[in-house]
Amino acid sequence: MTLDVGSLRDQALAAIDAAADLRALDEVRVSYLGKKGAVTGLLKQLGGMDPDSRKEAGRRINELKDRLEAALGERKAGLQAAALEARLQAERIDVTLPAREEQVGRIHPVSQVTDEIIAIFADMGFAVAEGPDVEDDFHNFEALNLPKEHPARQMHDTFYLEAEQNGAPLLLRTHTSPVQIRTMLAGKPPFRIIAPGRTYRVDSDMTHTPMFHQVEGLLIDRRTHMGHLKGCLIDFVRSYFESDRIPVRFRPSYFPFTEPSAEMDIGCKRSQGELVVGEGSDWLEILGCGMVHPKVLRAVNLDPDEWQGFAFGMGIDRVAMLKYGIPDLRTFFEADLRWLKHYGFMPLDVPTLAGGLSR
């Protein structure tokens, strides 16, 4: 008996080549290598052979089988690649279409700038203190050496509540300074605090709103003097405005709760209605400060011969406007979505000294 292995091989290889897809290929596989396939049929004939022939025929059939399996595998891979290619072509989409909309909100400049201020003063060891918006006369005025007749206490500056407390007027704090008083009354010196918060004055025009934000600073210990006051605020201003060259100036001034008192100016340039901070020959006032008045220290039961230090108060909205070029204070409180998107900050822009206060 002769095995026509050669023609079977040629026939099978031709069939494999001709298989148009994976299913046809599998049919070819079954028809040759399946249980009833032609090659399997050849193997069945081996039983009737003599040992020598059987050995020889077995070898040839196995060769054929290997050959066909290799061809099948190769063809399968080719067909798979072609199928994938066809699928990819079919699945093509226009990726220039707009992405699924995601909304990212913004952090208000007041919050952002407050966080910046906290980051800087925290590095200088200042904690963040807080106090109530509704205040009494003692904390807002009296303890701060603002005598009863001080103009700031008159109706045209201070919001008063209709309600009273034990016959004494209640008011909306006109500055964050009462937090100084509450802090010093509640704790023991030394103190290093800043107190950001809402403040209120009966005032409304381009540059004044009935509510605004201030940050108070207070440092009380046994040795802090005006040199430290200057150093601290210069360090702050240079860090906040992110410029080591920003010109600063301290001028004598007057506040009832400090003595000596000063106002701090920074250098700026005004040209064509634009204000550029940090250069030029003009000056811009940014805060009031001074050495805490001995009467204030006495009001919180500290001996002014033993304890001393400085305090300052700065407008948060104002320094936000200066740093970020926001022209109109009133717009801060209008919650205009266009304004918030433009002037607001990305939620992950958390100001740190290590990573930079702003981008």
Add this chain to the structure above:
Amino acid sequence: MKLTLPWLKEHLDTKADVESVAKKLTDLGLEVEGITDPGAALAGFQVAEIVEVARHPQADRLSALKVRTADGVLSVVCGAQNVRQGLRSILARPGHVVPATGVTLTKAEIRGVPSEGMMCSWRELGLGEDHEGIIDLAGEPEVGTPAVAALGIEGPVIELKVTPERADCFGVNGIARDLAAAGVGRLKSRDFSPVAPGTDAVTRTRLAFAPGNEGACPLFVTRTIKGVRNGPSPDWLQRRLTAIGLRPISALVDITNYLTFDLSRPLHVFDRNKLQGDLVLREAQGGETLAGLDGRTHTLSAGMTVICDDSGVVSLAGVVGGESTSCDEGTTDVVLEVALFDPLRTAETGRRLGIDSDARARFERGIDPELVLPGTEFATRLILELCGGRAGPVEIAGKVPETRGRLTFHTAQIERLAGITVEREEMEAGLEALGFGVDGGPDLYEITIPSWRHDVSTEACIVEEVARLHGYDHIPPVSVPRMAAVSAQVLTPEQRRRSDVRRLAAARGLMEAVTWSFMPEGLAVRFGAAQPIRLQNPIHADLSALRPSILPNLLAAVRRNVDRGFRGGGLFEVGPRFIAAEPGRQAWNCAGLRFGELRQRNWLEPVRNVDVFDIKADVLALLTAAGAKIDTAQISTDAPDWFHPGRSGRVRLGPQVLASFGEIHPAVLAELGIELPVMAFEFDLDSLPKPRARAGRGKGALQASPFPAVERDFAFLVEEGVTVDAILKAIRQAEKQLVREVSVFDVYRGQGVEPGKKSVAVAVRLQAHDRTLTEQAIETASQRIVASVTKATGASLRG
């Protein structure tokens, strides 16, 4: 406070120019707000004389002049009709800019005749409207005299912001004193020597205050002057007053204004012939009236200090004089009043009547009691000089109060508070120049405070005086010493979580707003304020009450943004809400909302409006960020009544309410004019469980089961009133050990479900810690779950 440089130089012998004076003033704490110099534009303009007038050969209306200047004779073509030989006028030369036109002159030839300058009119110099011809200078000023001098221009005007405690610097003399002490020049004094009486005319005055009220006017000095002529004041005085913004009226009035600014010594002059009887000082009775010099009739309150004659009130002490006894051009006899009025009463009277006079500004800050008598002499001298007449004797009611305080000053305080050391000579000379008496030293001084410095009372005040003369610029800055090598955490957990909530809310797409702490009272009531916290003096009726909730302000912002064309968006705010009219009765609140369309129209999915579950996701995420354990929270349906009663809820931990959320009540929206749906939430940050302090920072081991999880779906048919929450709770309770996750994937009503019922489809993920669940175990668990849900809610499994 305004003054001019020439005026200052009458009190200060100095050659300093206006810039260096201004710089020094600011360094001293007298902040310069502005400098204007009307004469600056005329630098180089000078007096020239016409020596020859000829008609222009080519133009009838022009003249060809020969003009004598300090540098020789020039040829000038001029169109004015008033040219004549010998006329002296102001010449502008090539290079000069004509103030009125801004044109720079050049050497020109006008129709063939060279012109080397321009003779100017008043209008061309920006000094008036007169354009009839060129300026015709009277009095033959020397050729070459600068225009500023020849025209009598007052000179640079300096505007100062004087801080309220520096009463003395509301007079030019006080400002000069500060400058002299800072080394800018030598202080000069006015002539305060007594003016001998030329008549014995007197006007009787009487202080008639109720006992205890004598402080209203401790000293009242008068002088009767007869035979004055009250015409216009001289040019120099008019010029000076005009320069600082005052209108010249008549010599007598101008003199009082002059002394108000020159010495911070307000005066009053009565027309003696209009007075009836004696002058009496007393407290006003309520309802008395005064027709004031300010053109208004004032109704007085009881207790205001008034000056009266027999006709009634003739002047409101230190605030405003009366019309009925004022001086006019016919005045011949006057009573000069130089007094000391109580600052507090003056301030109170002025404030209550709404009168902001220059006199009030000075009296309420406190004037120099020791200047009353010298001021009387100087005023008398000026009146006699400018108006003629004979002065009677000085009449004094009351006496000069003792106001020169003393204090002990330790020199060490300078270094202690200011961080500088100042030479003894510098310190003593400076203080003495400011008028302080300085005795003792070098470590301890006995300081006498000058009578005009009511603001100085402590050693710290003396430190300020020394430091500002020394210059704040010369205080070396010192960084504050660090507390630790690595700076410590400063935010409290509560402060930290406010920041976390803010940033998460923004990350979720909400815009942070900062809105007023106020709102209309009606809204405050609608949003939960049983007793609204009202302001006595709101700036506007819409800002009349403190907010009990932030939401109304955010809703108002929604309205504004809708009006701007927005169809959807989100806002939030973290800030105070006010609970009661008492310090501290406020809470840190976080409120947020989403309105209208959740997303813009897009090709991916249909547009939909925001719904309760959008906002519920927000509030749960924010509560989680704030540290609340949301897994164990419950939802109740008793949100406040500004929410839709059927579409709102509260997040609770047992009895404690963490937050409210839901759709804003349609009636509230209608009231606010909002036509889009609004979903909102609010919660108090302070009342959330406090972030707990932990001993360590370790997170504990991960307990992840290595065994497979299986998911089983159930569809429960329940009555419409059964909450899904009840089903979920029953599922979890049925198999606490095995149930990992439960998710609701469908709520169905309609075909196949009988009316009044709903089908809730739930996927339950089961997993054991210690074994692979067998089919048997899964089946048992499923049965238990169904039984538990059935028992709790009456549910049946949907077939």
